[in-house]
Structure formats: structure tokens, C-alpha cells
Amino acid sequence: MIRLFLMAFLFAAALPAQAQFNFNINKLLDSAKSLRSATREIDQREEIAIGDDLAARLLGAAPLASDARLQRYVNHVGRWLASQTGRAELPWRFGVLEAPQLNAFAVPGGTIFITRGLLERMKSEAELAGVLAHEIVHVLQKHHLKAIQKGAKTSLAGDALGYALKDARSEARDKLLSLGTELYSRGLDKSDEFEADRLGVAIAARAGYDSYGLPAVLQTLQAMNAQDSGVALMFKTHPAPGERLNALGERMQPTLDAYAGQPQLVERFAAEAKSR
Amino acid sequence: MKIAVFIFTTFISFSCAAEPAFLLRATELKKEPATDAETVAALAENAAVETVERKGGWTRVKAGTAEGWVRMLALRYGGPGAAKRGDSGASQLFNVARTGTSGTQVTTGVRGLDAEMIASARPNPAELARLTQFAATPDAAAGFAAQGELQRQQVREVK
Numbered sequence: 001m002i003r004l005f006l007m008a009f010l011f012a013a014a015l016p017a018q019a020q021f022n023f024n025i026n027k028l029l030d031s032a033k034s035l036r037s038a039t040r041e042i043d044q045r046e047e048i049a050i051g052d053d054l055a056a057r058l059l060g061a062a063p064l065a066s067d068a069r070l071q072r073y074v075n076h077v078g079r080w081l082a083s084q085t086g087r088a089e090l091p092w093r094f095g096v097l098e099a100p101q102l103n104a105f106a107v108p109g110g111t112i113f114i115t116r117g118l119l120e121r122m123k124s125e126a127e128l129a130g131v132l133a134h135e136i137v138h139v140l141q142k143h144h145l146k147a148i149q150k151g152a153k154t155s156l157a158g159d160a161l162g163y164a165l166k167d168a169r170s171e172a173r174d175k176l177l178s179l180g181t182e183l184y185s186r187g188l189d190k191s192d193e194f195e196a197d198r199l200g201v202a203i204a205a206r207a208g209y210d211s212y213g214l215p216a217v218l219q220t221l222q223a224m225n226a227q228d229s230g231v232a233l234m235f236k237t238h239p240a241p242g243e244r245l246n247a248l249g250e251r252m253q254p255t256l257d258a259y260a261g262q263p264q265l266v267e268r269f270a271a272e273a274k275s276r
Numbered sequence: 277m278k279i280a281v282f283i284f285t286t287f288i289s290f291s292c293a294a295e296p297a298f299l300l301r302a303t304e305l306k307k308e309p310a311t312d313a314e315t316v317a318a319l320a321e322n323a324a325v326e327t328v329e330r331k332g333g334w335t336r337v338k339a340g341t342a343e344g345w346v347r348m349l350a351l352r353y354g355g356p357g358a359a360k361r362g363d364s365g366a367s368q369l370f371n372v373a374r375t376g377t378s379g380t381q382v383t384t385g386v387r388g389l390d391a392e393m394i395a396s397a398r399p400n401p402a403e404l405a406r407l408t409q410f411a412a413t414p415d416a417a418a419g420f421a422a423q424g425e426l427q428r429q430q431v432r433e434v435k
Contacts, residue, residue, distance in 0.1 A: 198434050
């Protein structure tokens with residue numbers, strides 16, 4: 001098999017003009033690659049499928065808030081933001097989780113959650129947009145997906161990633177999903193969070209919102225005690241809000257100032273998102 | 277019990293309206309939210325203020341008898357080295373509302389998203405289907421943005 005492969009490869013190198021033959025060679029090379037699947041890229045279809053499984057688990061921890069109008073409102077804000085990005089074609093979905101804690105989650109493939117606890121601390125649509133844009137960046141930059149893949153390399157043997165991706169009911173799949181859910185209680189790299197803050201501010205500004213939405217939320221969080229049960233998990237999994245505000249001030253001041261005058265939509269937020 | 281919860285939530289929203297904060301660096305207190313506005317007073321590093329409202333990148337504050345605007349990012353809430361404040365009661369409050377008994381879980385009450393809940397969660401496919409139902413189309417989102425007079429801008433990314 002290896003000899004045949006080598007011969008075929010040398011043959012193809014000698015005869016580059018034979019397109020049909022090269023096509024076969026590419027197929028051969030692809031199957032050779034899938035043997036080393038622990039290091040291969042997870043494609044978009046697989047990313048979405050993994051995301052569905054992870055989203056279902058998060059929804060097992062906290063269901064959606066029952067208010068349909070609120071859910072549609074958050075989807076409008078989120079989808080408008082996502083339309084301004086390089087992955088606008090993903091099946092974006094946004095959900096408000098019925099949980100008192102203050103938190104938000106990004107799931108690979110385009111699913112974003114925000115808790116009702118965090119929503120109730122917000123004062124404007126621009127603040128909501130700032131947080132959703134931060135989460136959208138995690139999906140754009142595949143922060144969770146890369147962390148899952150990195151974990152799979154060390155904890156899944158041989159071709160287990162291949163099985164995990166192919167077979168949704170395999171044991172390997174279950175392990176892969178555990179790696180994913182762990183991330184939501186352990187957190188991403190700090191650098192991923194700072195990047196999501198910077199790029200998120202730019203996305204909210206591009207969508208026409210007051211660019212200070214995210215900093216305003218960070219300031220609200222900064223005012224809270226880190227030991228507070230409402231923010232314990234969020235503080236454990238993110239850099240301190242004061243540190244994030246400093247980083248935004250250092251890198252994003254010109255962007256923040258250029259778009260500070262855009263709409264905050266305080267009234268629309270109050271009408272659509274306040275508890276009923 | 278309901279009255280107690282009501283008083284508690286009222287207190288939370290009131291305390292959000294005027295919050296104690298301090299200045300990260302020496303800052304000019306401005307009459308208007310603009311760099312070239314008249315300076316009302318010079319505030320020292322760590323000066324204590326009370327925040328009133330935010331407008332773009334500026335926050336209106338009271339500093340002693342003076343009132344004016346400072347750069348929002350120059351502010352941090354609490355006090356420099358101030359004692360940690362207590363729990364907001366977010367979780368407890370929720371439990372009271374759900375079960376009537378502080379801190380205990382009765383039937384269908386949701387404790388919410390702590391690390392333990394996430395780790396032990398079983399998939400909920402029915403909620404996933406509901407989530408998908410609420411998704412907005414790009415066109416619907418664009419119409420919604422137009423209603424809010426949100427205008428698309430060219431913004432450079434900072435890597």
C-alpha cells in the first residue's frame with residue numbers, strides 16, 4: 001500500500017499535466033491525512049454538529065427564559081451584529097438562559113447564550129450588543145473549537161477524534177463533548193478574552209451601536225464583589241473586569257471615541273428586555 | 277415575604293443609580309462631556325466621586341460639592357482599597373422568588389449556571405429545538421436595525 005502510494009505520488013509529480021490523475025492523488029493524500037485525524041482541522045459542518053451537542057448540554061443546565069418576545073429581541077440584536085462579520089453565513093442563534101447568575105457563553109457553530117441575570121443588570125441595547133459581540137468573536141476566532149481540539153490531541157488516543165466527529169454516539173464523542181463543557185467552567189486563555197473584547201468593540205461599532213456598550217457592562221461587573229454568588233463563575237473564567245477595562249483603554253481608545261455618539265437605544269431595550 | 281423582596285430589588289436599582297467610585301488617575305472634571313469643555317475642578321488620583329449617568333465615553337459624577345463629567349475609563353467602582361461589599365443576593369433572591377424559602381430548592385426551581393450544574397447537565401434536545409425557532413433571518417435583523425436607526429460603519433479591526 002505504501003509502495004503503491006509512493007509510486008503514485010512520484011508518478012503524479014512527474015506528470016503534473018494529467019489533471020484526472022492528480023485528482024486521484026489528492027484523494028489518496030486526503031485519506032492519508034485522515035489517518036492522522038487528531039491533528040486535522042474540524043470542518044464547518046462538524047463544528048456546527050459539535051456546537052448543537054454542546055448547546056443542548058448547556059440548555060440542560062439552564063433552560064431558555066419563557067418570554068418569546070425577549071428571545072426574538074435578543075436574536076434580532078445578535079443576528080444584526082453577526083451579519084457584520086466574516087462568518088455571517090453561519091446559522092446564528094441567540095438564547096436567554098433562565099439563570100440568576102451573570103454570564104454569557106459562546107458555542108462553536110454560531111450559538112450564543114446570555115443569562116437573564118446579566119441581562120437584568122444592563123441599561124441599554126448597546127450594552128447587550130457589546131456582550132453579544134464579544135461572544136460572537138469567540139465563534140469567529142474558533143476559540144472554543146481550538147481549545148477542544150488541543151485537548152483532544154492530548155486526551156484522545158490515535159484516531160479517536162476521527163471517530164468522535166464521525167459517530168455522534170461514540171464514546172470518543174462523549175469525551176470530546178466533556179472537553180467542551182469543561183471549558184465553560186474552566187475558561188479560555190486570557191488572551192482569547194482580551195481579543196474578544198477588542199474585536200467585539202469593533203463589531204458593535206460597525207453595527208452602528210455606541211462603542212462603549214461593552215466597557216459599560218465591564219464597569220457594572222467591576223463594581224460587584226468577586227465573591228458574589230452571581231458572578232463567581234464569570235470571574236473565575238475571565239480576567240478581572242478592571243484588567244479588561246485597562247486593556248480596552250490601552251488598545252481601543254481611538255475606536256471607542258470615534259463611535260461613542262452612536263445610538264444606545266435605552267428605551268427600546270427597556271421596552272423589549274425588562275422583566276414581564 | 278413579597279414585600280421584603282420588593283424592598284430588596286428597589287434598593288438594588290437605587291444603589292445602581294448613584295454608585296461610589298474613584299479615579300484611576302488625576303483627571304479634570306469637565307462641565308460638558310467633551311475634552312475641550314470648561315474645566316470645573318481638578319480631581320486627584322484616587323479621588324472619591326459618586327457616579328450619576330453615562331453618555332458615550334463620559335460619566336457624570338459628583339465630587340464633593342462639584343459636579344461634572346470625567347472620562348468613563350478613568351473611573352473604577354468601589355473605593356481604592358475599600359472593604360469588599362457583600363453579596364448582591366442574586367442567587368438567593370432568585371431562590372426566594374421561586375421557592376419561598378431562602379437558599380433551598382424545592383421542585384422545579386432553577387439553581388442556574390454554576391460549574392457543578394454545567395458539568396452534570398444532561399442534554400435537553402427540546403430546548404435546543406425551541407432555541408432554533410427564535411432565530412432571526414438576516415433580513416429581519418436588518419429591518420430591526422433600521423427601525424433603531426443603526427447605521428453600518430466601516431471600522432478597522434485592532435488585532
